[in-house]
Amino acid sequence: MTETTEDKKRQGDAQQEWETLVATLRRYDDAYYGKDAPLVSDEEYDAQRLRLEQLEASNPTLRKKGKSKGGEAIGFVEPVRGFTKRPHHHPMLSLENAFSADDMRAFMARLRRYLQLTDDMPLVMHCEPKLDGLSLNLHYQDGVLQWAATRGNGEVGEDVTDNVRHVQGIVSTIPMKGDSVIEVRGEVYMNHKDFVALNRLCEQKGDTPFANARNAAAGSLRQLDASITSERSLSFMAYGCVGYPMPTQSACLGLLRDWGFPTDHLARQCESWDDIATSYEALLEERETLGWDIDGVVYKVDHADYQRRLGVVGRAPRWAVAWKFPAQSGRTRIEGISIQVGRHGTLTPVAELEPVRISGVLVKRATLHNANEIKRLDLCIGDDVIVQRAGDVIPQVIRKAKDGRGRQTFSFPTACPVCGSEVVRHDGEVAYYCTGGLSCDAQRMAWMKHIVSREAFDITGLGEQHIKTLMAEHIVHMPVDLFTLDAHRARLQALEGWGQRSVDNLLHAIAKSKDVSLPRFIYALGIPQIGRVTAELLAKHYKNAPHWVRSMEQAQDTSHESWHDVCAIDGVGESMARSIVDFVRTYGAMIEQLRHVLRIKDYEIKGADMSLPLYGKRVVLTGALQGMTREEAKYRVQEMGGIVASSVSHATDYVVMGENAGSKAKKAHALGIKILREQEWMQLLKGHIVGTGARDTELHETADGLAKGQGTLPL
Numbered sequence: 004m005t006e007t008t009e010d011k012k013r014q015g016d017a018q019q020e021w022e023t024l025v026a027t028l029r030r031y032d033d034a035y036y037g038k039d040a041p042l043v044s045d046e047e048y049d050a051q052r053l054r055l056e057q058l059e060a061s062n063p064t065l066r067k068k069g070k071s072k073g074g075e076a077i078g079f080v081e082p083v084r085g086f087t088k089r090p091h092h093h094p095m096l097s098l099e100n101a102f103s104a105d106d107m108r109a110f111m112a113r114l115r116r117y118l119q120l121t122d123d124m125p126l127v128m129h130c131e132p133k134l135d136g137l138s139l140n141l142h143y144q145d146g147v148l149q150w151a152a153t154r155g156n157g158e159v160g161e162d163v164t165d166n167v168r169h170v171q172g173i174v175s176t177i178p179m180k181g182d183s184v185i186e187v188r189g190e191v192y193m194n195h196k197d198f199v200a201l202n203r204l205c206e207q208k209g210d211t212p213f214a215n216a217r218n219a220a221a222g223s224l225r226q227l228d229a230s231i232t233s234e235r236s237l238s239f240m241a242y243g244c245v246g247y248p249m250p251t252q253s254a255c256l257g258l259l260r261d262w263g264f265p266t267d268h269l270a271r272q273c274e275s276w277d278d279i280a281t282s283y284e285a286l287l288e289e290r291e292t293l294g295w296d297i298d299g300v301v302y303k304v305d306h307a308d309y310q311r312r313l314g315v316v317g318r319a320p321r322w323a324v325a326w327k328f329p330a331q332s333g334r335t336r337i338e339g340i341s342i343q344v345g346r347h348g349t350l351t352p353v354a355e356l357e358p359v360r361i362s363g364v365l366v367k368r369a370t371l372h373n374a375n376e377i378k379r380l381d382l383c384i385g386d387d388v389i390v391q392r393a394g395d396v397i398p399q400v401i402r403k404a405k406d407g408r409g410r411q412t413f414s415f416p417t418a419c420p421v422c423g424s425e426v427v428r429h430d431g432e433v434a435y436y437c438t439g440g441l442s443c444d445a446q447r448m449a450w451m452k453h454i455v456s457r458e459a460f461d462i463t464g465l466g467e468q469h470i471k472t473l474m475a476e477h478i479v480h481m482p483v484d485l486f487t488l489d490a491h492r493a494r495l496q497a498l499e500g501w502g503q504r505s506v507d508n509l510l511h512a513i514a515k516s517k518d519v520s521l522p523r524f525i526y527a528l529g530i531p532q533i534g535r536v537t538a539e540l541l542a543k544h545y546k547n548a549p550h551w552v553r554s555m556e557q558a559q560d561t562s563h564e565s566w567h568d569v570c571a572i573d574g575v576g577e578s579m580a581r582s583i584v585d586f587v588r589t590y591g592a593m594i595e596q597l598r599h600v601l602r603i604k605d606y607e608i609k610g611a612d613m614s615l616p617l618y619g620k621r622v623v624l625t626g627a628l629q630g631m632t633r634e635e636a637k638y639r640v641q642e643m644g645g646i647v648a649s650s651v652s653h654a655t656d657y658v659v660m661g662e663n664a665g666s667k668a669k670k671a672h673a674l675g676i677k678i679l680r681e682q683e684w685m686q687l688l689k690g691h692i693v694g695t696g697a698r699d700t701e702l703h704e705t706a707d708g709l710a711k712g713q714g715t716l717p718l
């Protein structure tokens with residue numbers, strides 16, 4: 004072969020590899036960004052992307068070809084149909100990656116070369132944890148949030164304005180006047196706790212669990228129905244701002260903080276290579292304890308004028324880089340599948356793994372969520388799998404890597420592996436349950452672990468092992484026995500490893516925990532579906548434990564007013580109400596025993612709330628309001644201290660009536676409840692807060708007056 008034909012062949016091969024890579028990466032992008040369900044691990048994706056970059060670097064014509072085809076850049080996707088498209092005022096960029104200290108050093112050297120800085124001249128970098136969520140653009144005009152959008156293809160994003168109202172950390176006005184357009188950029192993410200709770204819900208419902216917290220955040224924000232977002236806990240952290248020039252990135256974060264945005268408290272300046280390397284190592288260690296995912300550290304040139312000189316290459320700024328953390332997933336083999344019995348009797352399949360080290364931690368077990376998930380992933384004992392772990396989240400099997408030789412299918416047990424009781428599957432649910440209730444050791448154990456946990460009774464010094472010993476010694480049998488341990492002081496002190504001091508400390512912690520607030524008590528009961536937020540709503544509504552318990556007993560009769568009343572609490576709904584009522588019926592005796600040994604405080608309303616114009620009032624919204632969406636109206640009621648209820652009862656204080664209001668308005672009329680027509684409602688709002696675009700000083704002053712308790716409702 005002559006040299007030219009060899010060249011041609013090489014070019015042809017490169018072209019072919021490039022086309023395959025581009026097609027594969029686009030498929031991955033579509034799954035990751037478009038469907039929030041990744042096909043491969045981040046590491047596999049990064050490796051293929053790196054190969055693409057290398058190929059393009061040695062064959063510059065390839066990149067041009069990609070452009071001329073009008074193809075999307077890798078790492079970006081077209082906005083999904085159904086969402087309104089929002090052109091960003093300034094493009095939303097991506098980041099170049101570094102995977103090693105060498106890559107990072109090379110990046111720093113490139114910066115110095117470009118800026119013509121010698122080694123002894125300062126070059127301050129700003130280091131920020133790289134949150135693993137999805138980027139969001141908040142568009143403000145004259146200081147008022149106009150819309151919010153995902154990154155999309157970098158030029159045009161998906162409008163998620165209604166959805167972001169439910170995200171913590173979003174600020175609706177910033178102190179800017181005049182004809183200004185400012186875009187605040189940041190990351191929406193879900194913390195581990197909420198991610199685990201959401202996947203648990205998926206487990207119970209039989210929905211496909213999210214592979215990681217990033218996908219859970221993206222899947223929750225990118226909902227065409229904003230009410231779904233409202234049920235998920237999402238947070239926002241700001242990392243940038245365009246349209247408001249600041250001298251440095253550090254000053255920019257300071258400004259964002261002043262405007263009320265959360266920014267990362269771990270962000271800092273780095274003045275030397277040592278600073279850069281140490282900050283990376285420190286964050287790598289801290290990653291485990293943060294409670295949310297970070298997948299690397301972003302280093303940005305701090306000075307804005309340097310940033311301007313460095314500019315942008317392709318779709319990434321030349322002045323920033325993401326130094327990625329090592330993989331948090333690994334490949335191993337399923338050696339067996341065991342069953343874990345949870346607090347409510349749910350049976351969760353767990354993969355027993357050939358131990359594998361994943362980012363420094365030896366992983367031996369991983370959750371398989373439920374029977375449907377085993378089927379969906381087509382898993383058998385003996386298969387090779389990819390396991391993912393992050394921080395304190397239980398590792399999970401995310402996909403099969405290879406069929407095992409002689410693989411054995413797994414069938415779900417028909418009897419509880421702990422107590423032998425029958426296993427059932429309720430209609431419409433995917434989870435299997437042990438029917439043993441509190442007679443099942445596993446269920447009792449799980450329950451007690453919940454009771455002593457920090458958010459419940461917060462009994463320090465009583466870990467799982469201690470509870471096991473107490474149960475084995477028959478000192479503790481039922482949850483209530485935890486609170487009468489002082490009667491067993493001598494026996495406790497005689498237990499191996501339980502000295503006088505630790506017993507004293509434990510009994511002290513127990514005595515302290517007996518004074519409990521109503522929301523904490525309700526949460527601590529461990530009612531299925533009832534988390535801390537709902538427990539707070541219930542406490543706020545019923546005010547004291549006897550009233551709550553009595554109402555729940557009455558609500559067993561679904562024609563009783565108490566049933567309608569609990570269903571009408573905004574944020575509760577019928578499914579939760581059913582769960583509470585069933586729980587109180589089944590465990591009424593145990594609740595009584597607990598109430599007997601505890602001192603449950605009545606619900607206390609914080610002082611500040613009492614000055615709000617709708618403080619403690621129950622408001623029902625009905626019909627179509629012309630001036631605002633239902634979501635906005637709900638938000639306003641809550642902002643004024645009110646409680647939104649979904650149906651009218653004797654407990655309702657006001658009904659806000661829009662057009663075509665039906666039976667609720669009639670019922671309100673019949674019960675003699677005050678009805679506010681839209682005009683009166685708007686008047687009330689005008690007196691207190693402010694709609695988008697109506698935020699002038701005069702209104703603020705009126706609102707201040709009301710908030711200080713000087714005003715009364717114009718009703």
Ligand code: IVH
Pocket residue numbers: 096097098131132133134135136137138154189190242243301320323325
């Ligand atoms: S700056 C100008 N800063 O990482 C460059 N991005 O891989 C634009 N991210 O799309 C991004 N934490 O979603 C920046 N402190 C941070 C970040 C951050 C997370 C995400 C962001 C971006 C992606 C790029």
